[in-house]
Amino acid sequence: MTDDNRDQAEPVDGAELLDDMAATITRYVILPSTSALTAVVLWTAATHAIPAWNCAPRLVIRAPERRCGKSRLLDMVEGMSHRPLMTVNASPSAVYRSIGVAPSDPPTLLIDEADTIFGPKAGDNEDLRGLLNAGHQRGRPALRYDASSKSVEKIATFAMAALAGIGAMPDTIEDRAAVIRMRRRAPGEKVAPYRVGRDGPELDELRQRLNQWLTGHVKELRNATPDMPLEDRAADTWEPMIAIADLAGGQWPRAARKAAVALTSDRDAGDESSIPTRLLADCRTAFQDADALPTQLLLERLRSDAEGPWASMGAAGLTAMKMGNLLRDFEIRSDTIRFPTGQAKGYYRSDFADAWNRYCPESKPAAGEAVPAVPAVTSQVSPEEASAVGTAQAVPTNQASLTLTCENEAGTAGTPWGPRPVPPLADDAHPNREIA
Numbered sequence: 505m506t507d508d509n510r511d512q513a514e515p516v517d518g519a520e521l522l523d524d525m526a527a528t529i530t531r532y533v534i535l536p537s538t539s540a541l542t543a544v545v546l547w548t549a550a551t552h553a554i555p556a557w558n559c560a561p562r563l564v565i566r567a568p569e570r571r572c573g574k575s576r577l578l579d580m581v582e583g584m585s586h587r588p589l590m591t592v593n594a595s596p597s598a599v600y601r602s603i604g605v606a607p608s609d610p611p612t613l614l615i616d617e618a619d620t621i622f623g624p625k626a627g628d629n630e631d632l633r634g635l636l637n638a639g640h641q642r643g644r645p646a647l648r649y650d651a652s653s654k655s656v657e658k659i660a661t662f663a664m665a666a667l668a669g670i671g672a673m674p675d676t677i678e679d680r681a682a683v684i685r686m687r688r689r690a691p692g693e694k695v696a697p698y699r700v701g702r703d704g705p706e707l708d709e710l711r712q713r714l715n716q717w718l719t720g721h722v723k724e725l726r727n728a729t730p731d732m733p734l735e736d737r738a739a740d741t742w743e744p745m746i747a748i749a750d751l752a753g754g755q756w757p758r759a760a761r762k763a764a765v766a767l768t769s770d771r772d773a774g775d776e777s778s779i780p781t782r783l784l785a786d787c788r789t790a791f792q793d794a795d796a797l798p799t800q801l802l803l804e805r806l807r808s809d810a811e812g813p814w815a816s817m818g819a820a821g822l823t824a825m826k827m828g829n830l831l832r833d834f835e836i837r838s839d840t841i842r843f844p845t846g847q848a849k850g851y852y853r854s855d856f857a858d859a860w861n862r863y864c865p866e867s868k869p870a871a872g873e874a875v876p877a878v879p880a881v882t883s884q885v886s887p888e889e890a891s892a893v894g895t896a897q898a899v900p901t902n903q904a905s906l907t908l909t910c911e912n913e914a915g916t917a918g919t920p921w922g923p924r925p926v927p928p929l930a931d932d933a934h935p936n937r938e939i940a
Contacts, residue, residue, distance in 0.1 A: 516717035519754030522549065525584060525710055532698045533577045536687050539763035543682040544581065546745035546760055551586040551612045551664045552718040553748070556725035558642050559740040562681035563666035564673050572686040574668040576698060578616055581666055583707025584714065587611040593621065596631040600646060600659045603639070607660035619669035622677075633674050639663050640680040641740075675778065680741055682767055721751055733761045738768050779813070780830045784856070785864040786812055787831075791853050796841050798850040799824050824849070834859040 525545045535541045547563045554560065563581070565574045582588040589602055589611035603610045615621065621632065638644040639661035646659045667673055673681070689695070718725070728747040732739045742764040749760030783806075790805035791797060797805075806814040807821045814822040828838055831851075836859060841850040860866075 516713055518717055518748075518752030519756055521710070521713050521717060522546070522749075522752050522756055523754075525549070525714075528706065528710065529577070529580045531696050532703075533573050533580060534687075534689055534693050534695055535577070536685055537766070538759070539766040540684045542756075542759045542763040543745065543767055544577065544684060546748050546756075546763075547664075547666070547682055548581050548584050549714055549718065549748045550744040552714045553722055553725050553744070554586065554610065554664060555608065556722045556728075556747075557744045559680075559743065560640055560642075560662055560664045561741040561744060562636065562640065562664075562677055564678055564681040564683045565666065565668040565686060566672060566683065567670055567686040567688075569670065569688060572688045573695075574670075574686045575616055577684070577686065578614055578666065578668045579698060579700075580707065582614055583704055584711045585612040585614070585664070585666075586711075586715065588614055590614045590616065592617045594632070596635050599632065599635055600661070603660050603663050607662070610660070610663035613663055613665040615665070615667045617669055618667040618673060619671055622669070622674050633676065635661055636665055636667075637676050637680065639665065679737060682741065682745070682763075683770070684767075685770070718748075725751065733765050734768055738764070742768075780833060781863050782813070783827065783830050784834065784859055786814070787851075787856060788860055788864070791856070794853065796843070796850050796852045798841070798843060798848045799827075799838055800848075802851060803827065834863070 522545050525548065526541055529535070529541065529544060535544070544563070547561060550557070550561070565577050567574045578590075582590050587609070591614070594615065599613065602613075635646065638646065642662045644661055646661055648657045648659055649655075650657050667677065667681075672678065725744075725747050728750065730743060730746045730750050732743060732746065734742055742760075746757070746760045746764065749756035786806055786809065787802065789809075790802055803814075803822060803824060806812060806827075808815075817826065824838075831837070834856075836851070836855050838849050838851055839855075840847060841852070843850070
């Protein structure tokens with residue numbers, strides 16, 4: 505047996521290999537955080553075990569301006585990923601066919617300058633976005649009718665995909681992705697120049713080691729059930745990367761879970777694409793302590809937020825009709841309410857409660873954080889008395905404090921510790937409801 509064959513037969517140390525990948529990437533690119541580096545390393549490694557995954561996570565590399573290193577980072581990914589297919593522009597049919605040639609071993613799609621495909625001047629490109637969304641999960645083929653054979657053709661879509669560009673990608677893609685937010689290098693930050701002819705062989709060697717290591721563990725990875733720090737789609741997206749980290753061992757399992765939580769939190773905190781959810785959260789702020797608000801007053805408070813999008817939404821800002829359409833999907837509708845100033849269209853705070861709890865819950869006290877006890881108090885407004893707008897059932901400042909219900913959920917300031925009463929359902933048959 506030659507020395508080369510002997511070397512190929514030696515088992516690969518996964519943790520050491522991932523460390524080598526991280527060191528190589530940081531030689532040529534400065535990433536914004538350790539979590540970002542961890543995600544790029546694990547995502548690239550996961551491309552070599554595509555038969556093991558039920559979900560193919562996306563990698564989004566975005567930057568606010570040019571010269572932030574996004575294309576160079578994509579070069580690193582291309583040099584080490586499995587069957588990379590790089591493009592700066594692609595038609596949906598070309599991508600379909602590229603995957604369909606070998607659906608059991610699809611290429612890794614790498615799309616640079618993705619802002620020219622999905623940016624504000626490029627249109628929606630719904631076909632390509634639909635392909636990338638569908639290809640996130642195994643078993644979601646596209647259907648096309650072949651007129652020549654008069655039959656329906658199933659076209660595979662499942663493949664790993666990375667996109668690099670300026671600005672945000674479509675929200676449906678970022679929701680399925682590990683999002684890396686690149687920054688321009690600061691003065692004093694230095695990286696080595698990358699040249700494919702000179703430096704490419706080093707990346708190719710790492711690619712071969714990854715393939716040798718992971719192809720021998722596909723069955724193990726397919727059956728892996730890693731302990732996930734996330735839920736729902738975020739868990740689906742990160743599961744392959746955390747499974748790779750658990751297989752490697754060393755510091756990688758802990759680093760992977762930390763990266764998953766950090767990057768998902770950053771993505772959600774910076775997500776301005778979900779206008780309906782943003783509206784829900786801003787309505788909670790606008791309500792203050794009122795039980796009900798006239799529609800016009802709610803709109804005025806929303807539009808007065810200098811950091812919100814509501815004043816610039818259309819020529820006159822957010823309108824009652826637009827707000828009603830956005831809230832309707834959450835089963836929230838305006839009602840005719842009798843206020844102290846007269847009858848007007850408006851919204852009840854109680855109608856928002858379920859949507860607030862589901863889509864934008866308030867932060868709970870951290871574990872171990874002291875929560876002051878609050879004595880029981882009587883209602884500040886009698887059922888027969890209408891409160892002034894903005895002060896309904898207000899609690900005196902010397903009594904207002906955060907408390908918990910018996911279900912350990914954040915309760916209303918000034919209420920006793922006990923089960924929260926379920927508010928009665930709105931009766932649409934009685935439009936002239938009064939605020940109590």
